[in-house]
Amino acid sequence: MFVTTEVSTYLAEIDGFQMKIDEGTTILDAAHQCGIHIPTMCYLEGLSPYGGCRICSVEVSTDGGKTFRVAASCSYEIHRPIIVKTDTPRIRRIRKMLAELLVASAPNVKLAQDIAARFGINQVRFKMEDNRCLLCGLCVRICDEHMGGKALGFVGRGPEKKVSAPFAIRSELCLNCGGCDSICPGKMIPCQGVKEPGELCGKCLRLEEMPFCCPMGTFGCFCENNPLDQ
Amino acid sequence: MKRLESIKDLERLRETIVAKNNTYEKTLSICGETGCRVYGSESLRQAFEREIQEKGLTDKIKLVFSGCHGFCEQGPIVTIEPDGIFYGKISEKDVASIVSETLINGKIIDSLLYEDPDTGEKIPYEKDIPFYKTQKKVVFNNHDLIDPTKFEDYMNFDGYQAICKVFSGMSPDQVITEIKESGLRGRGGGGFPTWQKWNSCRKAKGGTKYIICNCDEGDPGAFMDRSILEGNPHLVLEGMLIGAFAIGSKEGYVYVRHEYPLAWENAGLAIEQARELGLLGENILGTGFDFDIEVARGGGAFVCGESTALVASLEGGAGEPRDKQHLHTVDSGLWNKPTNLNNVETWANVPIIINNSAAWYSQIGTPLSKGTKIFSLVGKIRNTGLVEVPMGTTLREIVYDIGGGIPDGFEVKAVQTGGPSGGCIPNRLLDLPVDFDELTKVGSMMGSGGMIVMDEKTCMVDVARYFVKFLKEESCGKCLPCREGLKRMDEILTDIIEDQGTMGEIELLEELAFVMKEASLCGLGKTAPNSVLSTLEYFRDEYVAHVEQKKCPAGVCTALITYSINPEVCTGCGACLRDCPYDAIEGEKRKPHHIVTELCKKCGTCMDVCKFGAVEIT
Numbered sequence: 001m002f003v004t005t006e007v008s009t010y011l012a013e014i015d016g017f018q019m020k021i022d023e024g025t026t027i028l029d030a031a032h033q034c035g036i037h038i039p040t041m042c043y044l045e046g047l048s049p050y051g052g053c054r055i056c057s058v059e060v061s062t063d064g065g066k067t068f069r070v071a072a073s074c075s076y077e078i079h080r081p082i083i084v085k086t087d088t089p090r091i092r093r094i095r096k097m098l099a100e101l102l103v104a105s106a107p108n109v110k111l112a113q114d115i116a117a118r119f120g121i122n123q124v125r126f127k128m129e130d131n132r133c134l135l136c137g138l139c140v141r142i143c144d145e146h147m148g149g150k151a152l153g154f155v156g157r158g159p160e161k162k163v164s165a166p167f168a169i170r171s172e173l174c175l176n177c178g179g180c181d182s183i184c185p186g187k188m189i190p191c192q193g194v195k196e197p198g199e200l201c202g203k204c205l206r207l208e209e210m211p212f213c214c215p216m217g218t219f220g221c222f223c224e225n226n227p228l229d230q
Numbered sequence: 231m232k233r234l235e236s237i238k239d240l241e242r243l244r245e246t247i248v249a250k251n252n253t254y255e256k257t258l259s260i261c262g263e264t265g266c267r268v269y270g271s272e273s274l275r276q277a278f279e280r281e282i283q284e285k286g287l288t289d290k291i292k293l294v295f296s297g298c299h300g301f302c303e304q305g306p307i308v309t310i311e312p313d314g315i316f317y318g319k320i321s322e323k324d325v326a327s328i329v330s331e332t333l334i335n336g337k338i339i340d341s342l343l344y345e346d347p348d349t350g351e352k353i354p355y356e357k358d359i360p361f362y363k364t365q366k367k368v369v370f371n372n373h374d375l376i377d378p379t380k381f382e383d384y385m386n387f388d389g390y391q392a393i394c395k396v397f398s399g400m401s402p403d404q405v406i407t408e409i410k411e412s413g414l415r416g417r418g419g420g421g422f423p424t425w426q427k428w429n430s431c432r433k434a435k436g437g438t439k440y441i442i443c444n445c446d447e448g449d450p451g452a453f454m455d456r457s458i459l460e461g462n463p464h465l466v467l468e469g470m471l472i473g474a475f476a477i478g479s480k481e482g483y484v485y486v487r488h489e490y491p492l493a494w495e496n497a498g499l500a501i502e503q504a505r506e507l508g509l510l511g512e513n514i515l516g517t518g519f520d521f522d523i524e525v526a527r528g529g530g531a532f533v534c535g536e537s538t539a540l541v542a543s544l545e546g547g548a549g550e551p552r553d554k555q556h557l558h559t560v561d562s563g564l565w566n567k568p569t570n571l572n573n574v575e576t577w578a579n580v581p582i583i584i585n586n587s588a589a590w591y592s593q594i595g596t597p598l599s600k601g602t603k604i605f606s607l608v609g610k611i612r613n614t615g616l617v618e619v620p621m622g623t624t625l626r627e628i629v630y631d632i633g634g635g636i637p638d639g640f641e642v643k644a645v646q647t648g649g650p651s652g653g654c655i656p657n658r659l660l661d662l663p664v665d666f667d668e669l670t671k672v673g674s675m676m677g678s679g680g681m682i683v684m685d686e687k688t689c690m691v692d693v694a695r696y697f698v699k700f701l702k703e704e705s706c707g708k709c710l711p712c713r714e715g716l717k718r719m720d721e722i723l724t725d726i727i728e729d730q731g732t733m734g735e736i737e738l739l740e741e742l743a744f745v746m747k748e749a750s751l752c753g754l755g756k757t758a759p760n761s762v763l764s765t766l767e768y769f770r771d772e773y774v775a776h777v778e779q780k781k782c783p784a785g786v787c788t789a790l791i792t793y794s795i796n797p798e799v800c801t802g803c804g805a806c807l808r809d810c811p812y813d814a815i816e817g818e819k820r821k822p823h824h825i826v827t828e829l830c831k832k833c834g835t836c837m838d839v840c841k842f843g844a845v846e847i848t
Contacts, residue, residue: 041710049553050553050708051553051708051709051751052553052708052709052710052751053709053710054709054710054711054749054750054751055710057748057749060555070748070749071555071556072553072555072751075553075554075555076555076556077554077556077557078556079556079557090748093741093744093745094711094745094748094749097711097741097742097744097745098710098711098745098749101710101711101714101715101718102710102714104714104718105714125734125738126718126721127721135707135710135713153548154548154550154707156707157531157533157703157704157705157706157707158702158703158704158705158706158707158713158716159702159703159707159713159717160707161706161707161708161713
């Protein structure tokens with residue numbers, strides 16, 4: 001292994017603002033350093049960038065501004081002088097459509113609503129669904145990167161993709177830390193397992209049984225009466 | 231087999247193999263590719279073996295269970311060399327007569343010959359058959375004379391001669407220059423100059439470097455890479471050896487999709503043989519160069535053909551592309567080491583270039599796309615099969631001269647190239663020369679070489695939906711534009727097909743396509759809208775007809791068509807009335823029948839059984 005003694009810096013121009021950026025910094029971090037806001041969904045400081053939602057897309061040029069291509073700013077590291085534009089008609093068009101797709105798929109998740117509102121979406125042109133999971137992968141990453149758990153992962157592909165424990169059984173690696181639950185942007189939905197007014201099942205607190213149901217289809221609620229899973 | 235210690239050893243071995251082969255008078259080649267195997271070529275081979283043994287011809291006749299002959303339509307295929315006699319659609323009952331007549335007496339059996347469907351003329355020799363006449367076999371040269379399980383067969387046709395040439399005096403830079411001068415571009419679809427990739431990987435920092443052969447061919451209707459790896463695995467191994475030498479790699483992988491059992495079996499066997507001979511492993515041919523290859527079996531996802539997803543899959547993770555636009559796999563690929571990934575056909579071209587020189591290779595093709603390209607010609611076409619043509623051959627030549635045109639006298643409506651990521655090229659552009667850049671210009675792409683021919687009875691909206699649905703299911707689901715975008719595109723196209731479409735939805739399709747093209751993470755999402763965009767560009771009137779006039783011009787989309795019987799043509803024979811599974815046809819004998827629209831489920835049975843063409847679609 002080699003030891004880096006000195007980090008080289010590159011000149012980055014973000015929305016006309018020029019500054020020297022350490023090699024390996026992402027565009028998103030660099031933009032934050034200049035005080036430029038780039039909207040995000042699947043990004044969270046302290047977790048590795050995932051590049052899934054593409055809402056943080058920006059225009060990047062590595063040839064001195066001759067050609068620009070679209071890249072996700074959260075995962076694009078700066079390794080040469082670059083010019084970035086974060087707010088152009090092209091980018092706005094992309095973000096608006098992505099927000100519409102997101103909110104059409106999960107209209108009851110507050111974060112999706114917030115993003116849609118931010119981009120001025122008043123009407124959705126697609127058929128509404130009621131997904132509770134945005135597939136942002138925050139829970140998977142926090143479990144792996146911070147808890148060393150790897151108790152959660154993605155299963156399936158395409159429209160079938162979902163977050164699940166391996167083989168849909170609560171993993172022995174799960175520490176019951178609740179990190180996944182605390183980070184989930186969809187967790188605003190209340191538990192819907194209780195049927196009678198005033199009833200409290202309390203299973204989520206006692207942690208006696210394996211969680212085979214939850215409002216997000218993955219974790220959170222430990223009771224067996226969750227109507228969403230039936 | 232004895233381990234070869236030097237280049238001289240290899241030459242000596244070749245001499246013995248060639249001498250032994252020269253003792254045979256004739257070679258009988260049975261196509262052993264998947265297509266012909268399905269028709270029963272395996273039992274055909276056993277029958278020939280028995281027959282040749284019984285007649286005591288084992289010393290005179292060489293029996294080869296070979297790789298693909300290309301003309302899959304005529305399978306199982308048998309050819310007899312050195313005359314080049316071609317017999318198609320052979321069954322076990324023909325075995326005895328082929329051995330006694332053709333092999334012993336040298337007579338050609340007329341009834342087994344290929345018959346030109348237009349002229350009715352019987353054609354005895356392979357080289358005269360229109361399907362083969364205009365093809366130029368470079369990669370497929372000798373493919374039909376090599377048994378993929380026999381190392382000797384490959385050696386017999388200059389096998390491992392290119393690596394000897396490289397080892398006896400070429401430097402890695404010279405190899406890369408040779409590839410540069412040949413003009414070889416990646417056959418996987420992108421058309422990236424191969425030498426540039428090799429050069430970047432060679433210059434990349436880091437001691438350990440990997441090379442990968444991508445045989446995760448998942449396009450519907452494409453089977454070129456499969457045929458090469460199944461039929462001539464040593465050619466690919468030799469290409470990888472040369473590449474490894476040029477790049478400075480010691481480890482290689484052949485990534486084969488799980489659905490190709492014969493391909494990974496044959497590749498594995500070839501690797502074992504090469505290891506035994508000392509052509510893989512440590513100190514190859516006494517040159518001090520080490521290199522080894524392993525076969526990795528893919529898990530069955532289409533997206534694993536994408537380089538970063540393939541790398542993730544090879545590392546043991548889920549086949550999801552990595553989002554590292556600032557990094558290339560040549561700098562940081564497998565286990566974050568510099569990795570050079572090429573398609574099967576690209577690797578197969580390498581030994582041919584080294585053997586025949588770059589100058590020879592660069593004469594073939596167009597100024598910017600050199601060499602030949604193998605296409606799998608499928609769909610509504612007479613001669614289904616694999617064709618190898620020089621770059622720059624027009625679509626018309628491929629479809630009409632080689633493919634024999636459309637059966638039943640229909641016209642070509644469109645040709646779909648490039649698999650699900652490609653586009654549909656309309657009839658009026660058939661004179662387009664096929665190379666990387668020309669196809670991209672018209673909104674399609676070369677892809678790995680799938681070519682699906684469609685006739686007038688194909689609905690282009692239905693075609694677009696087929697590909698969108700395929701990609702929707704095969705998208706890894708990581709990024710929002712691809713996962714949600716394809717899902718919504720499928721919804722909209724289904725709406726249009728099922729009589730629910732609005733004009734606004736066509737614009738929404740275009741808007742979605744723009745965002746997917748721009749913002750998707752990997753190549754799958756970026757090219758996914760191509761089928762929609764190209765059909766919208768060339769066949770927009772069909773979309774409009776679906777939405778505004780509520781008609782499907784091709785008569786395919788069941789929600790938009792009605793079946794009726796033309797009373798002037800109907801003879802009242804009663805065939806449709808008997809066969810209608812829904813009892814939706816009424817009428818008295820010998821009087822015109824009619825269809826009860828409320829009961830009709832539009833299955834099309836009446837149309838199929840009517841001998842008079844009285845059933846019409848409106």
